[in-house]
Amino acid sequence: MIRPSCLFVVALVAVIGGIGPGCTACTDPVAAEGEGEGEGEGEGEGEEPPPPFAISTKNAVAWKRHHAVERDLMDGLALQKGELCNELGLYSCVDFVHTVPLGGNDPFVKSQYEPLAAPTVTTSVALERLVLSACVARVDKDVAGPAVVFTALSLGASPVTDVEADATAVILGRRLLQRDLEDSELAHLRDLTDDGEGNAVSARDYAVLACLTVGTMAETIFY
C-alpha cells in the first residue's frame, strides 16, 4: 500500500514544484517558492542549476481553472463527470466542495461574483484530492478491465519493470499533459516503482502514484 506521508510529499512536490522541466516557459513565483520547499522536505537535490535554454521573462503563467482541469482529467483518464471526486459520495468536488480553491466562483448562493485572482494555499490540496480520486477511479476500472489507460501494466502483478513503468509514463504524459515526457521525467517516475526503502510497490499502487504525480504537475493547473 502507498503510505499517506509518501503520497503527500510526492503530490506536494509535483503540484507546486513540478518534476523535471515541466514548465519550461515560465518562472512563476508560486512554482519558484514551491521548488525550495519540496527539495527541503526530502528530495535533497539542492538548488537546481539554471535551465540550459531560454525561458520566458514575462512571469505571466495563467491559472487553469476548475472546469478546464476537470475536463482534462475526464478526457485524459476516460472518465465521466460523475466518476470524478464526490465528497461523501454526494457533493461534486469541482462544482460544489472545492470550487473556490480550484479557481471557480459561486455567484448564486455565495454571491461570489468573481473567482480568486491567484491560487490559495488550499489549491494544491484540492487539486491533489481531485486528481487522486480520478486516478483511483481509473485504476479500479482498469483492474476490473478492460484496461483503457494502464494498458502497459499487469495490474495484478508485482513488481513493475522499468519497461512497463516507462511505457505507462509515456501514456500518462500524453493523456494528462498532452506531450511526450522528458527522459528526466521518465527517470523520476521510474523511481516510483520502489517505496523508497527498497521494497517494490504493486503495479496497482504504481499506477496510482504515477497518475497522481503526472496529474498534479505544475503544468496541470498553470499554462
Next chain:
Amino acid sequence: MKALRPIGLPTGLPTGLVTGSCFAVVLGIAFGAATASAKPVGPRLYCAHYDDTPACRGAVVSCAQCHTAAPDLNAYGIEIASALTGPYEDVLPEALTAVEGNDADGDGLSNLEELILGTRPGDATSFFVPPPAPSGNTNPRFTVGSYDAAFAFRRMSIAYCGRSPSYDEANAFASAADQSQALHDALDVCLASDFWTTDALPRLADKRIRPLGAIGVGGVIPLADFAWDYRLFVHALTGDRDARDLLRADYHIDVDGNVVDGVIAGDGDQQVGGQPLVVDKRAGMITTQWFLMIHTMFSELPRTTAAQAYRAYLGQDIARSEGLLPVDGEPKDIDNKGVDDQETCIYCHATLDPLSYAFAGYNGIGGSGGNGAFDNGRPSWTPSAVESSLLDVPLQNVADRGVVDWADVAADSPQFRQTIATMFMTHALGRAPRPDELDELQNLADRLVDDGYRASALLHRLVDSDAFGVP
C-alpha cells in the same frame, strides 16, 4: 482633446497660496464654503490634457491619480499643487507639464513615464519595468519572447473550449500548413461550444448581473428571474451580434434562445419572473426586471442602479472615484437625502445624481405594474427640475424615454468599447493587461467599431495579439 463643459468655478486664486493639503480643497471643490456648485474638476481637466494616456483612454482618470483618499493628496498631487501658479482651471495643464520630469513617488520612473505606461505616479508600489528579452539557447518547447502559435493554440483551447488540446490535436496543429488558419478555425469551434456559451461567458456576466439565488425564481422569496439576464448577455456576445445590444436590446431571449419582444407576464401582482417593459422603454441589460429590482429596490432616485450600470458596462466605478464628470449645479439632492451637505458627498453625487435621473421612472420592488415596471407615477419631483447627463452628454426627456437615450450614449462611448475589450482580454490572460499590453488592448477596443461591435471579431483579433500568444 474633448471640449470641456463650463462648470462655473470661482477664479482668481492668489499665486503661491496653494500648497499641500490646502490644495485638496482647491483641486476638489474650489474655494470657500462648500456649495452645490463645488465639485471635483480635476479628472476632466486632467484627461483634456492627457487624453491619450492609458488612464484617460476610454475612461476618466480616477481621483486616486492625485489623491490618497480625496481630498488628501498623494505625492504626485502635492507636486502638482506646488506647481500651480494661478487659478486652478487655468494653470493646471501648465502645472502638470512642469512636474512631468519629477519622480514624485520615488519608484525610479518619472511622472511622465508613469503616465505613458499607465502606472500611478503618486504610488511607489505602482510601477512597471519591461521584462528583459529572453536569453539562452533555444527553448525546446516554446518560442519564448515571440509569438508562439502552439502556445496560443493551447491557451485558446483552454480559454474558449475549456480544455487542453489533446496530444493528437496538438500534434496536428504543429504540423498544420497554415497554423494561423488552424487557430482561427479552432476558435470558431470553441466559441460555439457549450463551455463558452454556458459556462465561461455567464461567469463574465456574474459581476454585472449580481444574481442572488434566495430572491431569484426558485428562491426563498422570489422577486425576479436573473436567467433572462444571463441569456441576453450570452446572446449579445455570441454569433455575429452587436455587443451594444448589451445596452440597447429592446428584446429578451427566452429559454429556447428565441428573441421575444414586449411585456412578458410573470407571477402575481409584481409580475415576478416576467419582463414588464414595453419595447420603447427597454435598454438591454440595464432594464431587465432583475437589474431594476436588485439595484433600485425601494429608492426613488435609483443611484445604485445607475452606479452599477456605469460600473458594469462603462468600467467607471464611482465608489472608487472613477468616472467623475460633475454637472454644474449638482447635486440638487432632489430626494432630500442630504447628499449636498458635505464636500465628501458632493464629490461623487455631482456626477452620480445626473446619471440616476433617467432610471427614476422604473420601479424596483413593488409599485404600479410590478417589479421593474415603468411607472408614470414615479418619481415625485417635476421632471424639468433635474437635468440628466451621461459622459457630459445631456439627456432630454428622460421622463418619457427612460434610460433608452442613456443606453444609446453609453453603447457608442469609448468607455463601453474599453470595458468590453478589457473584459475579454483579462479573461483570456487570467490577469489584467499590463502596461506593455495596453496598446494592444486599445487596438482591440478601437477595432470594435470597424468590426460592427462583434465580440467574435474581437476574440479573433485577441488570439493574434502578442499579449495572448507570446510566452
